[in-house]
Amino acid sequence: DAKTTQPNSMESNEEEPVHLPCNHSTISGTDYIHWYRQLPSQGPEYVIHGLTSNVNNRMASLAIAEDRKSSTLILHRATLRDAAVYYCILRDVLRNNQGGKLIFGQGTELSVKP
Amino acid sequence: DTAVSQTPKYLVTQMGNDKSIKCEQNLGHDTMYWYKQDSKKFLKIMFSYNNKELIINETVPNRFSPKSPDKAHLNLHINSLELGDSAVYFCASSLQVGQETQYFGPGTRLLVL
Numbered sequence: 001d002a003k004t005t006q007p008n009s010m011e012s013n014e015e016e017p018v019h020l021p022c023n024h025s026t027i028s029g030t031d032y033i034h035w036y037r038q039l040p041s042q043g044p045e046y047v048i049h050g051l052t053s054n055v056n057n058r059m060a061s062l063a064i065a066e067d068r069k070s071s072t073l074i075l076h077r078a079t080l081r082d083a084a085v086y087y088c089i090l091r092d093v094l095r096n097n098q099g100g101k102l103i104f105g106q107g108t109e110l111s112v113k114p
Numbered sequence: 115d116t117a118v119s120q121t122p123k124y125l126v127t128q129m130g131n132d133k134s135i136k137c138e139q140n141l142g143h144d145t146m147y148w149y150k151q152d153s154k155k156f157l158k159i160m161f162s163y164n165n166k167e168l169i170i171n172e173t174v175p176n177r178f179s180p181k182s183p184d185k186a187h188l189n190l191h192i193n194s195l196e197l198g199d200s201a202v203y204f205c206a207s208s209l210q211v212g213q214e215t216q217y218f219g220p221g222t223r224l225l226v227l
Binding site for chain 1: 145216
């Protein structure tokens with residue numbers, strides 16, 4: 001399985017943008033980049049995913065490098081509620097024999113200061 | 115309406131006991147999962163079921179036995195509980211196997227004394 005590397009922790013100020021990096025230098029051509037986050041004492045929740053092009057949704061934006069060896073999750077205006085562990089996960093669209101499992105790394109713990 | 119629900123939310127029990135955790139999803143999904151989050155917050159897949167059939171068993175001890183009575187339910191029974199089983203157990207579901215978004219339950223916090 002292709003591996004992802006994220007910083008252990010990051011800090012942000014409320015209402016400022018946050019850029020959460022993820023390195024995935026061994027990504028394959030069929031790997032999608034997914035982001036989930038886990039708020040304190042809750043289950044993980046889906047944030048966004050993409051393959052090659054940048055993606056936007058109501059929660060965040062995903063910027064994918066041209067060589068796809070890295071990506072950045074962008075929270076445009078961090079709120080206190082965005083304090084969570086953010087996980088960058090690669091999912092190979094061809095390997096359905098993996099049963100759809102998510103392989104979580106250590107993630108980045110984001111703290112947001114008022 | 116809660117999409118993925120788990121009961122109980124907390125479970126404290128003695129070593130050697132047998133316990134069950136229940137999971138229900140009302141999303142109409144075909145695939146359900148159990149994940150374990152240990153004391154170091156590391157999240158790992160345990161089981162995956164698709165249409166009531168087991169498709170992943172990630173080398174989990176056979177003291178853990180999942181059961182899916184129907185597509186909306188995936189229960190986890192644990193025999194002869196050990197101290198190392200203390201963790202948070204999350205149930206999840208997705209529309210199908212593969213790239214589909216997974217929806218997680220709130221977790222069951224198990225403490226074995």
